[in-house]
Amino acid sequence: MALRYAILVSLHDKQGTGYEIAKEFDNGVGYFWNATSQQIYNELGKLARDNLISFKVVPQRDRPQKKIYRITSAGKKALVEWLSQPTKIQPIRDPLLIKLFASDLIPPSVLLEDIETHRKLRTQLLANLEALRDRKTASGKKIPKALRYKYFTLLRGIGALQAWLDWSTEVVQSLRSEKRP
Amino acid sequence: MALRYAILVSLHDKQGTGYEIAKEFDNGVGYFWNATSQQIYNELGKLARDNLISFKVVPQRDRPQKKIYRITSAGKKALVEWLSQPTKIQPIRDPLLIKLFASDLIPPSVLLEDIETHRKLRTQLLANLEALRDRKTASGKKIPKALRYKYFTLLRGIGALQAWLDWSTEVVQSLRSEKRP
DNA sequence: GTAACCATGTAACACGTTACATGATTGT
DNA sequence: ACAATCATGTAACGTGTTACATGGTTAC
Numbered sequence: 409m410a411l412r413y414a415i416l417v418s419l420h421d422k423q424g425t426g427y428e429i430a431k432e433f434d435n436g437v438g439y440f441w442n443a444t445s446q447q448i449y450n451e452l453g454k455l456a457r458d459n460l461i462s463f464k465v466v467p468q469r470d471r472p473q474k475k476i477y478r479i480t481s482a483g484k485k486a487l488v489e490w491l492s493q494p495t496k497i498q499p500i501r502d503p504l505l506i507k508l509f510a511s512d513l514i515p516p517s518v519l520l521e522d523i524e525t526h527r528k529l530r531t532q533l534l535a536n537l538e539a540l541r542d543r544k545t546a547s548g549k550k551i552p553k554a555l556r557y558k559y560f561t562l563l564r565g566i567g568a569l570q571a572w573l574d575w576s577t578e579v580v581q582s583l584r585s586e587k588r589p
Numbered sequence: 590m591a592l593r594y595a596i597l598v599s600l601h602d603k604q605g606t607g608y609e610i611a612k613e614f615d616n617g618v619g620y621f622w623n624a625t626s627q628q629i630y631n632e633l634g635k636l637a638r639d640n641l642i643s644f645k646v647v648p649q650r651d652r653p654q655k656k657i658y659r660i661t662s663a664g665k666k667a668l669v670e671w672l673s674q675p676t677k678i679q680p681i682r683d684p685l686l687i688k689l690f691a692s693d694l695i696p697p698s699v700l701l702e703d704i705e706t707h708r709k710l711r712t713q714l715l716a717n718l719e720a721l722r723d724r725k726t727a728s729g730k731k732i733p734k735a736l737r738y739k740y741f742t743l744l745r746g747i748g749a750l751q752a753w754l755d756w757s758t759e760v761v762q763s764l765r766s767e768k769r770p
Numbered sequence: 771g772t773a774a775c776c777a778t779g780t781a782a783c784a785c786g787t788t789a790c791a792t793g794a795t796t797g798t
Numbered sequence: 799a800c801a802a803t804c805a806t807g808t809a810a811c812g813t814g815t816t817a818c819a820t821g822g823t824t825a826c
Contacts (some may be wrong), residue, residue: 410684411813417691424621427777437591441687442680447814449779470823472777484694491695492722494703495684499623503676504648506622506744511738513665514672519738522645529678553767556702560760564686564753571752572745579741586734592785608805628786630807651795653805 409490412451412460414441416477416487418460423478426452439537439565452477460486508579516583523583527576534569537562590669593632595622597660597668600642604659607633611699618745620718633658641667689760697764704764708757715750718743 418429418437429452430445432438452475455461460483463475464586511519528572541562544551551559599610599618610633611626613619633656636642641664644656660668685707692700722743725732732740 410682410687413684414687417687420694422689425777426779427775437690438681440681440683440690442682444815445777446779446816448681449777453779468776470776472821475608487691488694491688491691492699494686494706494732497707498683498751500619500621500625500746501591502679503594505742506591506595506598507672507676507740508738508745509618509621509633510601510672512735513601513669518673519722525675526678536716552694556763557689557760560756560763561689563759563812564683564689564756565681567752568681571748575741575745578642578744579738582741582794584739590784606805607807608803626805627788627807630805634807636773649805652803653793655805 411441411443411447412455413487413490414443415448415451415455416460416483419477419479420484420487425474425476425477427474428476439533440561454485459483516586520580520583523576523580526579527573530569530572534566534573537566537569541566591625592622592628593636594671595624595634595666596629596632597641597664600658600660601665601668604657606655606657608655610658620714621742622652636664640664644704697767701761704757704761708754711750711753715754716748718747718750722747 414433414437415429418424418432424432426445426449430443430448433441433443433448450464452461456463456477459480461477462480463477465473465475467473504522507519507522508513541559544559544562595614595618596610599605599613605613607626607630611624611629614629633642633644637644637658640661642658642744643661644658646654646656648654672681684763685703688695688700688703722740725743
């Protein structure tokens with residue numbers, strides 16, 4: 409159910425096409441929600457059927473036609489209602505930790521490689537988010553009130569990545585010391 | 590697919606009934622994987638059909654009969670194979686952050702309540718995990734090599750909870766200051 | 771020429787959640 | 799009385815992933 413509201417939030421901020429929303433999910437919104445374009449196109453269809461969003465078809469010369477979606481007043485109402493409900497704690501499901509838990513079954517090098525790959529990805533992501541943060545707070549800028557909570561979602565992304573990277577540093581050290589004792 | 594291997598890891602450690610595995614997922618294994626008993630019973634059925642686990646039915650006087658499962662050699666093989674494959678980074682999906690992102694649509698008090706509920710839950714969880722950790726490292730005990738990586742999964746759980754709580758402290762402060770400026 | 775970008779969609783399948791169903795025993 | 803613990807399972811539904819399908823433009 410949450411994807412639908414993530415989309416409504418995105419459309420409440422700014423109208424857009426499915427393609428654009430999908431891109432946002434890869435970038436901005438992406439550090440707290442994740443979805444494939446297929447999921448998004450599908451959900452946009454349902455949302456339009458439920459009249460929570462409307463769209464206009466825009467033909468283009470060079471590119472395929474597109475649908476620009478915007479939230480309706482019914483959509484805004486549904487969104488506010490959902491926002492007022494308590495959220496569920498989301499369960500943890502990290503396949504990498506299954507591996508660690510079963511590490512006596514595989515050589516440390518296999519684990520190491522996997523962790524290093526994740527480290528690279530997350531290090532890159534962290535750099536992106538930190539750059540974003542720095543742009544927002546550069547030269548003594550103050551975050552406007554209305555944007556403060558969006559800013560907090562960014563900080564959450566950064567905090568989570570940092571915690572993961574700190575932890576993985578320890579694990580890698582331990583794995584390395586095991587290889588050449 | 591990962592649930593099946595989480596179960597195999599659990600059974601590789603120690604044979605058990607579906608009920609016992611489900612309990613483990615609520616406690617030990619629970620800080621990195623999560624599943625309902627229905628999911629587990631279902632997957633156990635499939636695993637048995639695929640001969641990756643076997644079971645014997647044990648009738649009991651006072652209680653309903655139970656099935657004690659253990660991993661087979663084919664199961665161990667399948668597990669090792671899976672462990673050797675690279676894992677995927679798991680996508681982030683936190684409904685609470687959707688709320689924050691859309692915070693201009695709801696009064697801060699609604700957000701505050703929700704966050705406080707989460708804080709209580711996670712504070713409790715953190716205390717449990719820290720107690721577990723302290724028991725394992727108490728009185729200068731050294732973690733045996735074979736258990737070191739299991740211990741790291743525990744540290745990961747603790748780190749993630751701490752990062753979340755640190756972040757939420759900031760958010761709550763900001764929300765409170767907005768209520769009475 | 772090959773990849774990336776723009777742009778949308780269908781269909782099959784896998785995975786997860788919730789509700790329903792059963793039923794004795796133990797502790798408050 | 800009521801809830802919790804032990805113990806397993808089916809069925810309906812909702813969500814997420816992967817593959818397939820189409821097709822022009824721009825940049826290397």
